[in-house]
Amino acid sequence: MILKPGKKDIKAIGYYLGKIIVGLSLTMVVPILVGLAVGEISPVVDFLISMQAGLLIGIILIKLCNTDCELNWMQGMVVVSLAWIAAMFLGAIPMYLSGHWGSYLDACFDAMSGFATTGLTLVQRLDHMSLTHNLWRHLTLFIGGQGIVIIALSFFVKGASGAFKLYVGEARDEKIMPNVIHTSRFIWMVSIAYLIIGTFVLSLIGIFGGMKPFSAIFHGACIFMAAFDTGGFSPQSQSILYYRSFAFEIATVIIMILGALNFRLHYHIWAGNRKEIVKNIETTTLFVSIITVFSIVAIGLNQSGIYPNAVMFFRKGFFQLISAHTGTGFQTIYSMQFVKEWNHLALVGIILAMGLGGAVCSTTGAIKMLRVGIIFKAFVEDIKRIILPEKAIVIQKFHHIKNVFLEDRQVRSALLITLAYLVLYLIGAYVGMFYGHPFLRSLFESTSASANVGLSCGITSPSMPAVLKVTYILQMWAGRLEFMSVFTLIGFFVAALKGK
Amino acid sequence: MIKRKFFLNAILGISTEVCYALFIMLAALLICFLINLKI
Amino acid sequence: MKVFSIKWLLLFIFFTGPLCFSSAAEHVSSVELINRASEYEARTVTYKGEVIAEVMRRGDFAWVNLHDGDNAIGIWVPLALIDEITYTGSYKAKGDIIEVSGIFHRACPEHGGDLDIHALSLRKIESGKLTPEVINPLRLKQALVLLGILLLIWISTLFFRR
Numbered sequence: 001m002i003l004k005p006g007k008k009d010i011k012a013i014g015y016y017l018g019k020i021i022v023g024l025s026l027t028m029v030v031p032i033l034v035g036l037a038v039g040e041i042s043p044v045v046d047f048l049i050s051m052q053a054g055l056l057i058g059i060i061l062i063k064l065c066n067t068d069c070e071l072n073w074m075q076g077m078v079v080v081s082l083a084w085i086a087a088m089f090l091g092a093i094p095m096y097l098s099g100h101w102g103s104y105l106d107a108c109f110d111a112m113s114g115f116a117t118t119g120l121t122l123v124q125r126l127d128h129m130s131l132t133h134n135l136w137r138h139l140t141l142f143i144g145g146q147g148i149v150i151i152a153l154s155f156f157v158k159g160a161s162g163a164f165k166l167y168v169g170e171a172r173d174e175k176i177m178p179n180v181i182h183t184s185r186f187i188w189m190v191s192i193a194y195l196i197i198g199t200f201v202l203s204l205i206g207i208f209g210g211m212k213p214f215s216a217i218f219h220g221a222c223i224f225m226a227a228f229d230t231g232g233f234s235p236q237s238q239s240i241l242y243y244r245s246f247a248f249e250i251a252t253v254i255i256m257i258l259g260a261l262n263f264r265l266h267y268h269i270w271a272g273n274r275k276e277i278v279k280n281i282e283t284t285t286l287f288v289s290i291i292t293v294f295s296i297v298a299i300g301l302n303q304s305g306i307y308p309n310a311v312m313f314f315r316k317g318f319f320q321l322i323s324a325h326t327g328t329g330f331q332t333i334y335s336m337q338f339v340k341e342w343n344h345l346a347l348v349g350i351i352l353a354m355g356l357g358g359a360v361c362s363t364t365g366a367i368k369m370l371r372v373g374i375i376f377k378a379f380v381e382d383i384k385r386i387i388l389p390e391k392a393i394v395i396q397k398f399h400h401i402k403n404v405f406l407e408d409r410q411v412r413s414a415l416l417i418t419l420a421y422l423v424l425y426l427i428g429a430y431v432g433m434f435y436g437h438p439f440l441r442s443l444f445e446s447t448s449a450s451a452n453v454g455l456s457c458g459i460t461s462p463s464m465p466a467v468l469k470v471t472y473i474l475q476m477w478a479g480r481l482e483f484m485s486v487f488t489l490i491g492f493f494v495a496a497l498k499g500k
Numbered sequence: 501m502i503k504r505k506f507f508l509n510a511i512l513g514i515s516t517e518v519c520y521a522l523f524i525m526l527a528a529l530l531i532c533f534l535i536n537l538k539i
Numbered sequence: 540m541k542v543f544s545i546k547w548l549l550l551f552i553f554f555t556g557p558l559c560f561s562s563a564a565e566h567v568s569s570v571e572l573i574n575r576a577s578e579y580e581a582r583t584v585t586y587k588g589e590v591i592a593e594v595m596r597r598g599d600f601a602w603v604n605l606h607d608g609d610n611a612i613g614i615w616v617p618l619a620l621i622d623e624i625t626y627t628g629s630y631k632a633k634g635d636i637i638e639v640s641g642i643f644h645r646a647c648p649e650h651g652g653d654l655d656i657h658a659l660s661l662r663k664i665e666s667g668k669l670t671p672e673v674i675n676p677l678r679l680k681q682a683l684v685l686l687g688i689l690l691l692i693w694i695s696t697l698f699f700r701r
Contacts, residue, residue, distance in 0.1 A: 040630065042672045045682050052685035059692060097678070127591040127606055130630040130672075193510070210595030210602070236592050236604075238611050244595070244602050246651055250525070257521035270513035271506075277520050287524060294528050298535045306645070312652035313532040318525070334573045334610060334654065341576065341645070 004499030005492060011065040012075045013082065018061030020083045020148060024090060025054030027143055028136075031094070035132035043132035046097035054090045077488035080149055080170050084477055087148050088112040091140050098133045100124055102462045105469055112473045114140025115148060116480035117363055119232025119329030119454020120472065122462045126237045131218060137233050138222040144480070145229025145259070145363035146191055150184040170481065190266050191228065198224035198255050202248065209245045219243075227255035229363045232329025232454035239331040240319075249315060252330060253322050260286065260326040260358030262370075268401055281398045282359040285373040286325075293353045294321045300346030317346070320455070324353040327364035329454020338457040344440060347457075351444055354453045355425060365452030365479050367421050371414035373398060378411040420483045424450040424475055431471045432459060445472075450479040567643075569610035576645035576654065584643045586612060586656060587664065590627045590634035603658075605637055614639050615650070616658040626667025636665040 028051040035044035071079065091111035092104060101107040106122040113120045114137055123129070123137075149170045199220040206216030222235045236242040240252060265283070268276050277283055297317050307313050316333060323330045338347060357366025381396035388394060396406040404410075428446025433439055437459055445459040449472040460472070478486045566585045588605030595602040601621050603614045606628070616639070628634030641658040644650075 040672065042674050042678075045674060045678045048682040049678060049685060052682065052689055055689060056685065056692075059689075127611065127628055128630060193514075197514070210597050211593055215593060236611070237606070238604065238613070241613070241653065242592065242604065242611075244613055244650060244653060244655075253525060254518055254521040257524060258517055261517065266513070266517070269516055270510045272509045272513075274513060274516045277516050283520065287527075290524055291527055291531065295531055295535075298531055302535050307652050308646075309648070310529070310532040310536040312646060312648070313536060314529050315651040316646070318528045318532070321528075332653070336573050337576070337654070340574055 002495045002499040005496050008067075008069060009075055011067045012069045012071055013078050014061045014065030015067045016071060016075075016079045017082055017086065018058045018065060020079070021054055021058035021061065021086055021090065024087055024143070024148060025051045025058060027139065028054070028094070030139060031132045031136045034135055035130070038131050040130045040132045043094070043098065043130045046094045047132070047136070049097065050090065050093040053093060057086075057090075074488060074492065077485040078492050081477075081481060081485040081489040083148055084112075084115065084481065087115050087144075088473070088477075091115060091136075094133065094136055098129065100126070100129055100133065105466060106462060109469050109473055110137070111140060112476050113454070114138075114231065114233065115144030116452050116476040117141050117145045117229050117231040117327070117365070118449060118452040118476045118480075119226070120449060120456060120460045120476075121233065121454075122460065122469070124462060126235075134222065134235050135218075138225045138231075138235075141229040141231030141233055142191070142225040145225075145231060146187055147184075150187060170485070186267060187263050190263060190270070194228055194255070194258060195221070195224055198228060198251075201251055205245060205247045205251055206243070209243060209248065223248075223252060224255060227252045227328060227330070228259040230256060230259045230326050230328040230358065230365075230452075231363075232323070234330065241332045241334075246315060249319055249332065253319065256322055256326040256328045256330070259328070259363045262359035262361045264361055264401060265359065276401065279399045281373040281377075281400050282369040285369040285376070286358065289356055289369065289372065290321070290325055290353075293325065293349050293356070294318060296352070297321050297346045297349035300343050300349055303345060304341065304343040306341045320350060321353055324350045324453055324455055325356065326358050327354070327366055327451055327453045329448070329456075331455060335456045335458040338444070338455075339441060347440060347444065350455065351440075351447050354444075354447045354451045354455065355421070357451055365450075367418050367451075370400065371418055374406065374410055374414040375418065377406050378414075381406060417482060421450065421479070424478060428471055428475050431468060435465055435468055446475065449475040452476060452479050569607045569612050572612060572643060573610065573654065576643075579643045580645045582643055583640060583659070584656065585638060585640045586614075587636065587638040588612070589636055590624055590667070592627060592629065594621055594624060594627060603637070603639075605639065613653065613655045614641065614658050615647075615655055616661060620658060620661040623661060623663045626669075628667065631672060632669050633667045635663050635667040638662045638664050 028047045032044050032047045032051070035041070035047065088108050088111045091114065092107035095101055095110055096104045096107035100123050101110065102122070102124060109122050147170045199217065202220035202223055203216045206219055207213055211219065219235055225231070226233050234240065234242070240249060262282055265276060265280060294317070298313060301307055301313060301317050307316055319330070319332050338350070355366055356372060357368045358364030360368045360370045377396050377398050381394055384394045397403050398406060425443065425447045428449055429439065429443040432442025432445055441457050441459060444457045447453070448455050565582070566587070567579065569586070569588070572579055572584070572586070586605060586607070588607035588611070591604050591606045591611055596618065599618050601616050601618055603616050603621065603624065604611045605614055624635055624637065626632050626635050639656060639658045640660045641656040643656050645654060646652040647655050
């Protein structure tokens with residue numbers, strides 16, 4: 001018997017949702033301060049309106065739904081899924097007010113793309129955008145990459161039990177530290193530390209590459225946020241191609257790989273357990289996966305003959321591959337070059353890389369390396385069972401921070417989420433084909449949206465149909481939250497309608 | 501003392517992670533040369 | 540006889556002249572360059588666009604990015620030619636409209652496979668200008684109204700606490 005959600009459930013959901021909306025609104029103080037510092041007053045007004053609107057909605061929700069109740073699992077998951085939708089609507093307000101998006105739907109697309117660290121964009125005249133609005137685009141990557149809920153957990157939510165349910169609902173089920181609020185703060189600490197180092201390195205490269213110091217620092221900070229949070233927005237319309245710099249590309253590749261690592265791994269390595277980098281199932285699977293998929297891409301590019309030497313192969317082929325595999329979405333080629341110059345084999349390699357993704361509890365999307373590793377180990381175990389004598393006891397282990405025995409429930413969970421992602425990729429591909437795009441291109445764009453990558457082969461544009469825009473928004477949302485919160489929300493509404 | 505130890509471990513940790521990324525890049529570069537030489 | 544030869548010469552120039560000039564430097568858009576890159580590979584093309592972002596100096600050359608409304612293409616320009624550029628496109632400025640003639644590369648061997656144009660000549664078509672921002676008075680009013688509502692809520696919270 002399905003129980004209808006009661007007043008208590010709605011109050012708990014409304015209360016915590018209100019807190020998250022308030023927290024998110026307050027992050028707009030950053031672009032406001034930057035706008036005042038650089039003398040961009042019109043954008044400051046846009047952000048004041050957006051921040052105040054968000055605070056108003058959040059405070060009203062908190063006042064109306066005031067409760068002392070701790071969240072249960074269902075409520076936590078619903079809060080998370082609704083928080084991401086609310087973040088999209090709120091984050092889109094300053095974007096729409098800037099005039100660089102054709103409609104509020106387009107602004108919502110970019111807001112969801114930012115928070116979900118995807119990087120697909122419908123922005124127009126990007127090269128004439130104010131620094132303030134450009135910073136906000138990149139801040140959405142930074143906020144979304146850490147986790148919208150993480151912000152609230154770090155500063156606003158006091159109860160640890162409810163906080164953990166929100167944390168898990170945001171597709172972060174790795175317990176880094178015993179207290180989930182300390183875990184959130186640790187994630188911020190790693191990000192800020194790398195922000196300082198990464199911005200410094202990228203700024204230096206920019207200055208040596210002929211950029212003015214202020215510009216180099218601004219671009220360095222934005223590109224770092226986009227790379228570490230594997231988001232893929234860039235301050236200029238040419239993405240990383242704008243910088244025309246091998247050194248810049250290498251630095252961004254390193255930052256992208258760092259962003260694709262599990263935050264729990266960062267914690268253990270930073271705590272002194274450095275051997276974990278070679279023992280961990282995710283880092284070994286990521287290495288094998290990158291090299292295998294890159295070999296496919298390289299063979300494909302070699303067949304098409306567009307890059308005649310090894311350095312070009314590396315700069316173009318490997319950069320796009322890493323951008324795809326880490327779910328970043330930076331490009332050093334134009335979108336149509338994927339279609340016109342890369343052959344199908346190379347394109348399939350990129351789609352595969354996008355679909356696989358990086359580590360769990362990182363900033364990447366897609367199926368993720370832990371699940372790929374577990375599924376591979378499960379196959380090995382089954383093959384051993386067949387080959388070895390019947391009476392032999394087969395035990396499979398894997399190393400993830402500590403040695404873990406492979407159990408059926410882990411394999412089942414990995415396979416279910418993998419299947420969900422594959423279905424999501426295909427649904428988006430079907431919608432793309434419905435609008436006349438060929439299968440491979442549709443699959444490319446759909447995988448890019450669902451896996452929160454951001455590479456585009458030209459389908460994503462302001463002129464694409466509204467249904468396709470909404471499809472990709474939903475794919476980005478579901479892919480980022482790894483389905484459970486989304487399914488819970490659907491279940492919540494079904495229960496509200498049909499429950500007793 | 502503990503803070504200094506953590507700071508040192510963090511620096512070494514960052515270096516380890518950067519080395520991992522560089523190792524991946526070197527392996528990829530090797531593949532580029534091998535493919536280019538058509539081996 | 541002389542007049543007859545001059546007439547044939549003029550006719551020859553009339554019919555073949557345009558062919559010579561068009562094959563020397565074709566006017567192309569960014570979309571054509573990207574979509575038909577292999578056709579234009581190593582050919583001299585003429586491309587026009589607005590200078591956006593920064594001119595990045597690198598030794599004796601500089602990177603200039605020209606946006607023609609669809610895409611921005613990177614132009615590798617000798618330093619001697621960039622003095623004509625006064626405005627670059629940004630939030631508060633419209634960039635100069637520049638026409639460059641140069642050799643197009645689908646995957647430039649000098650620049651790691653980048654799609655670019657190596658400029659041979661550069662001409663300013665239209666000068667850019669500063670475009671100071673305009674603050675919308677309606678937006679200011681909206682911001683003030685919202686601030687007023689928030690202050691009211693805050694004051695009422697203090698009142699109810701007492």
